[in-house]
Amino acid sequence: MAHSEPDFTLVEELLDRLNDSLMRLHDFDRLTLEQYLADAIVQSAVERRLQVAIQICIDIATEIVARAGFRTLCNTLLRMVRFRNILVHGYAEVDPRRVYQFLRSRLSDFRRFARRVEGFVQRNRPCSSSA
Numbered sequence: 001m002a003h004s005e006p007d008f009t010l011v012e013e014l015l016d017r018l019n020d021s022l023m024r025l026h027d028f029d030r031l032t033l034e035q036y037l038a039d040a041i042v043q044s045a046v047e048r049r050l051q052v053a054i055q056i057c058i059d060i061a062t063e064i065v066a067r068a069g070f071r072t073l074c075n076t077l078l079r080m081v082r083f084r085n086i087l088v089h090g091y092a093e094v095d096p097r098r099v100y101q102f103l104r105s106r107l108s109d110f111r112r113f114a115r116r117v118e119g120f121v122q123r124n125r126p127c128s129s130s131a
Helices: 008-029 033-037 040-068 074-089 096-124
Strands: none
Touching: 008 040, 008 096, 033 040, 033 096, 040 074, 040 096, 074 096
8 A cells, every 4th residue: 555755844843843842841850859749830831741742743653654654663652642641631640750750751752753753754755856
């Protein structure tokens, strides 16, 4: 079955949004657990930013997998989706310690995902010819 090319412009726009979310999350990554647990507003902001970052990864992966059959980082993406489901759908009580642990240990997953997608775009985007 032939696949069509992903919308590279859309993927690049989503990568920009992902990088913005990661920059905002990086500020919270510097907090100690005690600082994080003491501030409900910070907890809400981190949960929302993680939700947005995970959704962007899902959107990027959907665009690439659906159009090009690109299948990498599936386990990482599945972990992200499971965590996002907890944040969004309340499948379980959101434990701020678990969110903090995810913040401290999983931001590199987002960066690795973004690098892999950027490499994919660079290798596969058709060259545009100017007249």
